Amino acid sequence: MWNRSKKEEDIQQRPAPAPAPDYSKEAIPMSTYATRQVEHSSTRAGAAIGKNLAVVGQISGKEDLLIDGRLDGDVDLPENRLTVGPSGHLQGRVRAREIVIHGAVQGNLEASERVEIKKNARVIGDLKAQRPVIEDEAYFKGNVETIRVDAPKPAAKPQPAAAPAPESQPSLLSPDAKQEPRKG
């Protein structure tokens, strides 16, 4: 009876076993580049050219666009993102805020922010962006130029009132400025 109760106390006082660590999450190799997960499916609202569509003509607007079909023409989305999906094929010049390529593009790309050429993408054309990213195993042929954005300069601090010049130094006032007569 006594022994039993002592064992029960021991069991009750023993801390609950810690949950087994999930090693599967720790050993995931991570890219050193800040890239997002594939977002070309449906995570962002916007217009889309589906796999079985072929469009000829220029596209411009203020909406994100996904091209999974074929487009022969220029794209102008200065404030939005253009994504060319894995089955997408674009022939034309692109200007957008952000450009992500999984498929094939032939034409110059210009993004005010970033261009990402993903693994297995095929791009022939010049690339101009603030942050160009080319993943391994992507095929890229063309010139790359980065847009340099100068850091905003801090607002100029108000200058403290100029201290009166010592008598031994020449006055910094302009010749036109009036000087008050010295006392004494």
Add this chain to the structure above:
Amino acid sequence: MNPASRPAASTPLSPHESQPPGRRSYALESMSQWLGGQERLQIIDFGAANQQNLDYVTGLGHRLYFDDLLRSFEHFFPDTERTPEHLTASRIEEFLASCLDFPDQSVDGALIWDRLQFLPASLGSAVLERLHRVLAPDALLLALFHTDSSAVTAAPQNCRILNQKHVQLTSAASRLPIVQFNTRAIERYFQRFQTLKFFLTRDNLQEVLVRR
């Protein structure tokens, strides 16, 4: 090794372990010094496009033209069209127009790596001839040559610039036929260029820095 002292499987690799150590490249170091003292140059990289080279060259304020010369060659000349009879002057000219379409003397530097050695001899010479035309006077060209004289094939090297002194070389999965060059042959190859500088290496990869 005592299993108890072995790091757990989940231990993340240190940055040094996760990336193979780079190879010291004296040719790259010389070229880097030159690149660092200039602005807005046009540089060509004939290796596979990669983020490291892009960041390095554009980070110095230059423009970088990527064209994986081997992939372009394989795409332009299918397997059945790589025999000498298919490498006609007109086809070679078409190939040059597709990969080196630059005005004369408009390119300031070229990272050729080991690519010329994997092209058929006539095409390699034509590419070099065109490079001589598009490179500006005093432009620099960096090339690597596999020097194992007994090898008939070699694995092309994918070259990533780690910093101004180190490059990471990764062998491609498959070996390809190479054109053999000894030191004298390399000198003859670049005889139209102003100067040619060899850098001693411990492995079978000869570094060469050429001035146009």
